[in-house]
Amino acid sequence: MTKRDFIDSCNFSQAEMQYMAELGLKLKAAIEHGYYPPLLKGKSLGMIFDQSSTRTRCSAEAAMTELGGHALYLAPGQIQLGEGGHEGLADTSRALGDLLDIIGVRTASQEDVEEIAQNSRVPVVNFMTDDDHPTQALGDLITIKEYLPEGKKLSEVKLVFVGDATQIAVSAIYLCAQMGMQFVQYGPKSKQMPKKVVEKAQKIADKTGGTITLSEDEAVLKNADFIYTDVWYGLYDQELNKDEYMKIFYPKYQVNDELIAKTENPNVKFMHCLPANRGEEVSASVLEGEKSIAWEQAANKKAAMRAVFVYLLNANFATDADSIKIASQYQSELQEILEQRP
Numbered sequence: 001m002t003k004r005d006f007i008d009s010c011n012f013s014q015a016e017m018q019y020m021a022e023l024g025l026k027l028k029a030a031i032e033h034g035y036y037p038p039l040l041k042g043k044s045l046g047m048i049f050d051q052s053s054t055r056t057r058c059s060a061e062a063a064m065t066e067l068g069g070h071a072l073y074l075a076p077g078q079i080q081l082g083e084g085g086h087e088g089l090a091d092t093s094r095a096l097g098d099l100l101d102i103i104g105v106r107t108a109s110q111e112d113v114e115e116i117a118q119n120s121r122v123p124v125v126n127f128m129t130d131d132d133h134p135t136q137a138l139g140d141l142i143t144i145k146e147y148l149p150e151g152k153k154l155s156e157v158k159l160v161f162v163g164d165a166t167q168i169a170v171s172a173i174y175l176c177a178q179m180g181m182q183f184v185q186y187g188p189k190s191k192q193m194p195k196k197v198v199e200k201a202q203k204i205a206d207k208t209g210g211t212i213t214l215s216e217d218e219a220v221l222k223n224a225d226f227i228y229t230d231v232w233y234g235l236y237d238q239e240l241n242k243d244e245y246m247k248i249f250y251p252k253y254q255v256n257d258e259l260i261a262k263t264e265n266p267n268v269k270f271m272h273c274l275p276a277n278r279g280e281e282v283s284a285s286v287l288e289g290e291k292s293i294a295w296e297q298a299a300n301k302k303a304a305m306r307a308v309f310v311y312l313l314n315a316n317f318a319t320d321a322d323s324i325k326i327a328s329q330y331q332s333e334l335q336e337i338l339e340q341r342p
């Protein structure tokens, strides 16, 4: 079977995204009830992190552990790759592909992730670049499905992304296009989604029935089912400083109680990829309020990681007679010695 990579939020079809979200929900339910399916037993994930991360790193590592696998954190300076190292991207990817079962990468350059995927014989997962954050998109889909407005289908959902066209906004526009949802970016003209992103998303939306709107007009907030935002500055390279960003976005694009009221939807939910800057892109009252599902969204990053790893590794339970016989033989021998503990 040809290996698959998850390096672009549009890599997988609507059916595959739906499937992975359902798989993520099933695995989540099993684990919440105490059953840890050993679907990744013996599998190793290499995690190349060029930038810091809390949620992506910890969710990937914990997901591997819970499903019986193992994750290796490969920070700058710990492997031969990078500044001061002795090996380039292509050779490192080749070596890691021969040693490990799957690779995750967080780095600024989307092209670097593509190069790793080209040179490695194992699946590669984009753990965020400046251009996209596909595992965030899948986690967001899982969260949206969990909080789907009563009586609505996914294709009837309206998601309004408020503020800057960050890579989180890009993964959200691709997700909405892929799932046939209504996507709106409510943000200042100078910070709206680049043309090439909109064209790519529109091409997909034309097939799925999704819609895409970019606007500075607050009227677009009306009837939103989900209001989503991200930080305005400070996380990524070559960005403006805080004063410059505040001038562009504040106060119009801060998600606060007043902005939420403009949706005129009492059941609207608030999403944030986190980390958040209270008092800037979101007020503390909204982030911690009853409409916020940002913390559940963060927890669902692990649901997404489990599903992506199981899907890409084509993991399955051993069901053939030989495997069952071997497992049962070793299980009883091990049980015997465990009971003989002096």
Ligand SMILES: NC(=O)OP(=O)(O)O
Pocket: 052, 053, 054, 055, 056, 057, 128, 136, 273, 274, 275
């Ligand atoms: N949302 C997200 O990707 O968080 P981290 O940067 O902490 O991984």
